[in-house]
Amino acid sequence: MVSRYLAADWGSTNLRLWLVEDGIAVKNAASPFGITRMQNQSFPAVLQGLLQQMQIAQADVSRVYIAGMAGSNVGWQQANYLPCPVALNALGTSLTRVDPGWPAQAGIIPGVCVPGPDGADVMRGEETQLLGALQDTASALFILPGTHSKWARVHHDVIHSFTTVMTGELFDVLRHHSLLGRGLPAAAPHPESFDCGVMAGLAASDTMTELFSVRARYILGHLPAQQVDDYLSGLLIGSEMRDMRQRFEVSADTPVTLVGSGSLFTRYDRALHLAGIAFTTQDADTAILNGIRKIHDSLDT
CATH class of the missing domain: 3.30.420.300 (2-keto-3-deoxy-galactonokinase, substrate binding domain)
Incomplete structure (x- = not known):
């Protein structure tokens, strides 16, 4: 061996x-x-x-x-x-x-x-994380945050379907290359604004109209300019939660696992709590190393 x-x-x-x-x-x-x-x-x-x-x-x-x-x-x-x-x-x-x-x-x-x-x-890359995460959990739905987040339905070690959501890239484009971010000062971390954004995203019926309201909020004095980043991030992640919960028919008894690390993982963790979705967590590096180990073990016989 x-x-x-x-x-x-x-x-x-x-x-x-x-x-x-x-x-x-x-x-x-x-x-x-x-x-x-x-x-x-x-x-x-x-x-x-x-x-x-x-x-x-x-x-x-x-x-x-x-x-x-x-x-x-x-x-x-x-x-x-x-x-x-x-x-x-x-x-x-x-x-x-x-x-x-x-x-x-x-x-x-x-x-x-x-x-x-x-x-x-x-x-x-995410398929290897899924393989590794499956070693320690029987969850049927996996969430892998990233620039392009993945939601994957896995049953009996088979990926049946998945969806990519461009939440991270959309945030970057809106913040740095659109009217929403023009003229804004450096962001100051503000968890309460993130939470408000998540709740707005969860409740919205049309994310496209909600996006311009971000600019209107700070122009009209309802949202300090330094808090726009956190509110916008929350709005986009909350919208993702709303849409994917419907797409994958997430209910109270749906096993869900969040796989990730770092600040983006923390944001998704918070958003899932606000959405009322029960879940377990897996570290992203641990998952990919476990996945590669499983591949190695299957070949080294």
Whole structure:
């Protein structure tokens, strides 16, 4: 059995790498060279540079598993999208092989898609988190916050459907590239304004009209300019909760798991409480490491 391997989460803006021994991450490092920031470097060169930074000899690592956007059409090599419904244990048997630049078996984990055309959708990286999160919970609905948040219905280790919500990107566009954010001062954290935004989003019947009310609120003196960011964030996340609760028919007995970390995770945690949705939580890094470990264990037999 191979007890040592590298686990990589290679996204658009960064690369995170772990050395795993006997199922435990013993070293980790991060690089700013996400797939959109490679600066004309090759993928093997970036990987080898991070390995050197971690003081790991190439000869000591014979397996590499890569999740995320490295498998996109602008990544290292395009990996397949497995169509829903898809059994999560199929991820390990569908790796796309790449050459890391030393004698090692390296593979990119496939993404998952809803083929469409109606409801067409794709994910890369989140499928590995789902595989890992399933090891510790039987939840049927998973929420993965991000620039493009994912809501995924999983039953008996099979992803039956998922939906992407561009909440994070929409916030950035509205705040920095629209009339709503023009002329605003630096934001001051204000949890109460976030809560008010969430409640407005949950109650709204039309998010598009509610968006302009954000500008009207601070122009008319109902919302201090420094609190616009938190209110807008809450409004968008609350709207996402409202729409996804209806789409996935979330009821009081629906098992829900929130997978994430950092400040965005905290916002979704708060919004779910305000929405009255019961849920459990999973750390995002733990989930992706568990997912890659499960893939490794399924192949190392």
